[in-house]
Every structure is written in C-alpha cells, then in structure tokens.
Amino acid sequence: MKFCSECGSKVVLRIPEGDTLPRYICSNCHAIHYQNPKVIVGCIPEWENKILLCKRAIAPHRGKWTLPAGFMENNETLAQGATRETFEEANARVEIRELYAIYSLPHISQVYLLFQAKLLDLDFSPGIESLEVRLFGEQEIPWDDIAFRVIHDPLKRYLKERQHGQPEPHMGIIDKRQD
Amino acid sequence: MKFCSECGSKVVLRIPEGDTLPRYICSNCHAIHYQNPKVIVGCIPEWENKILLCKRAIAPHRGKWTLPAGFMENNETLAQGATRETFEEANARVEIRELYAIYSLPHISQVYLLFQAKLLDLDFSPGIESLEVRLFGEQEIPWDDIAFRVIHDPLKRYLKERQHGQPEPHMGIIDKRQD
Numbered sequence: 277m278k279f280c281s282e283c284g285s286k287v288v289l290r291i292p293e294g295d296t297l298p299r300y301i302c303s304n305c306h307a308i309h310y311q312n313p314k315v316i317v318g319c320i321p322e323w324e325n326k327i328l329l330c331k332r333a334i335a336p337h338r339g340k341w342t343l344p345a346g347f348m349e350n351n352e353t354l355a356q357g358a359t360r361e362t363f364e365e366a367n368a369r370v371e372i373r374e375l376y377a378i379y380s381l382p383h384i385s386q387v388y389l390l391f392q393a394k395l396l397d398l399d400f401s402p403g404i405e406s407l408e409v410r411l412f413g414e415q416e417i418p419w420d421d422i423a424f425r426v427i428h429d430p431l432k433r434y435l436k437e438r439q440h441g442q443p444e445p446h447m448g449i450i451d452k453r454q455d
Numbered sequence: 456m457k458f459c460s461e462c463g464s465k466v467v468l469r470i471p472e473g474d475t476l477p478r479y480i481c482s483n484c485h486a487i488h489y490q491n492p493k494v495i496v497g498c499i500p501e502w503e504n505k506i507l508l509c510k511r512a513i514a515p516h517r518g519k520w521t522l523p524a525g526f527m528e529n530n531e532t533l534a535q536g537a538t539r540e541t542f543e544e545a546n547a548r549v550e551i552r553e554l555y556a557i558y559s560l561p562h563i564s565q566v567y568l569l570f571q572a573k574l575l576d577l578d579f580s581p582g583i584e585s586l587e588v589r590l591f592g593e594q595e596i597p598w599d600d601i602a603f604r605v606i607h608d609p610l611k612r613y614l615k616e617r618q619h620g621q622p623e624p625h626m627g628i629i630d631k632r633q634d
Contacts, residue, residue, distance in 0.1 A: 278463070279458055297528060313527050347489065349491065354559050380533050389557075
C-alpha cells in the first residue's frame with residue numbers, strides 16, 4: 277500500500293496512538309488502513325464415498341488437484357461461500373454439512389475453513405479456474421499432485437477418520453515460517 | 456474506496472473479466488482491489504465457573520459488557536489472536552481451548568470465532584478499550600447489557616449447555632438484513 281484509498285495522498289507506516297502494530301496511515305486525511313487475514317472457504321464434496329477434486333487451471337500450482345475452495349466474499353455466510361466456490365470451480369451443486377477443518381496459515385495471513393459436503397448430482401464440469409473435475413475413489417487420490425498442504429493434510433485425515441466412523445472436526449496450523 | 460492504493464489514481468467499480476462481482480479497479484494501473492470479510496476472534500474465559508466480561512470503553516455500545524474479542528491480525532493464528540485480544544482488553548492471561556462458536560454476520564461481512572478458555576490467574580484489569588473487567592457468576596450476568604447479539608447468544612447457549620456437561624461447538628448466522 278502506497279496511497280490512501282480515501283483521498284489518494286501518500287501513506288506512511290507507523291503505530292497509531294493507542295495501538296500496538298504499525299498501520300498504513302494517510303499523511304493528509306489521517307485515515308488508518310487496517311490489513312487483516314483473509315478467509316478461504318471450501319468443502320469436501322462426496323458422492324458414494326468418492327471425492328470431487330478440481331485440477332487447477334490457474335497459478336499457483338496449475339495442473340495440480342485441489343478441493344473446491346476460494347476467498348470468502350463480502351455479504352455471504354461461510355456455507356454460502358463454500359457452495360458458491362464449488363459451483364464456480366466445478367459447476368457442482370453441494371449440500372454443505374458440518375465444518376470439518378479450520379487451519380490458520382499465519383505466514384500468508386489466511387484462515388481456511390473446509391466443510392463436509394454431499395454432492396447432489398453428477399452434472400459437474402470444469403469452471404473457468406479448473407482444467408478438469410472428477411470423482412476419485414479413496415485409492416485413486418493423487419496424493420503427490422495435491423496443490424496445497426492445507427488441502428492435502430485435512431483430506432488425508434478425513435479419509436482415514438471416515439474408515440472408523442464419523443470424521444471429527446479439528447483445528448490446525450500450517451506456518452511455513454517454522455517449517 | 457476512491458483511489459488506488461498502489462498508484463493513487465482514481466478507481467472505478469466494475470466486474471473484471473472472468474469474475475462475477477464488481478470490484479474496485481484502478482483506471483491507471485488496472486490493479487484490482489478485492490474486499491473480503493474480516494475475522495473477529497475472542498474467547499469465553501472461565502475461572503471456577505465464573506466468566507470474565509469487559510465493559511466497553513469505546514463505541515459502539517460503550518458501557519455495555521462483552522467477551523474479550525477483536526479483529527484478527529495478519530501473521531497470527533486464531534488462538535494467538537484470541538489470546539492477544541484477551542490480554543489487550545482485560546490484561547488477562549488465558550489458555551485457549553476448543554473452538555465453541557463460529558458465526559457468520561453477512562450484513563457486516565464479519566466471521567466471529569469464539570473459543571473456550573481457562574483464565575490462568577486473577578491478575579486482570581481494564582485494558583485501554585475497557586472501563587471495567589470482572590468475573591460474573593452464572594446468575595449475575597447482565598444479559599440486558601451485553602453489547603452484541605453475537606456475544607449474547609453463544610454465551611447464553613454455552614452456560615446452558617455447561618449445566619448438562621461439555622458444551623458442543625456450533626455454527627450460527629446473524630443477518631440483520633433478515634431480522
């Protein structure tokens with residue numbers, strides 16, 4: 277951030293009075309521009325024990341597989357966001373169920389929330405951000421070609437827990453500053 | 456948003472190619488400025504079945520009571536955010552436990568996450584955003600003077616569930632566009 281989005285003047289980075297962290301502050305109108313983590317919402321769409329994955333058509337990790345997920349938008353609920361992302365990436369209709377995984381990714385200031393979901397029909401196809409969309413049986417999942425660890429880890433855990441009953445929601449942290 | 460934070464030129468509001476929602480786009484450098492929901496993290500600090508509440512020193516709802524909670528910051532985890540907010544508002548040390556409540560507030564584009572927490576000692580005092588901080592027994596909680604419904608509703612549910620055993624995490628929606 278270099279300029280104030282309210283008045284167009286230059287911003288400076290300093291700690292406002294009564295605050296503890298540096299913020300971008302307008303040198304002219306003194307507006308404080310806070311920057312906060314972003315929420316990514318997605319789901320694990322299931323159809324007769326198979327999982328719907330999308331092959332990414334965009335960077336990063338073009339050509340790798342992922343669950344449908346993306347940035348939550350203003351004025352929607354978490355479940356609406358997960359439903360919308362699944363439709364955008366896979367033209368697929370899902371019924372969102374329990375929340376399964378919540379991950380903090382502090383190195384990139386993101387929070388991931390992944391829901392369990394029931395795929396409602398087989399009429400799916402790649403959206404603009406996907407090259408291919410298909411159902412994978414548990415033994416077919418391309419573990420070495422999953423785009424993100426924040427998708428790989430909870431999906432692996434989910435399938436393992438599913439073998440022994442109802443998967444249990446969990447929280448996780450992926451911090452690449454510590455890896 | 457009126458000006459581009461990258462180059463200081465005027466922005467226009469329109470739907471970018473391949474997108475579905477209007478975004479602020481710079482008329483000069485064409486940077487797209489996304490706006491997304493913010494995360495509020497907080498906790499329910501307990502000490503021998505009593506709950507720590509803070510009386511707000513700032514708008515909105517100055518003088519009303521609330522749980523320690525506030526905007527999650529970049530580069531922290533959810534639990535770190537809840538711990539930090541509790542220290543800032545109540546100078547209190549807590550051990551963050553399970554996530555208890557996740558609320559979508561789509562009318563103001565916020566997601567609230569409230570954790571169960573154990574207050575670690577009685578050495579607490581008002582932070583700069585609080586007028587007063589105190590422990591309330593279950594029968595003492597000032598229900599008519601709780602600052603926000605997103606605090607009131609999960610706290611009430613928590614205390615009710617606690618009477619019958621371990622409180623169960625839940626998701627909720629508060630949408631004032633529909634009230």
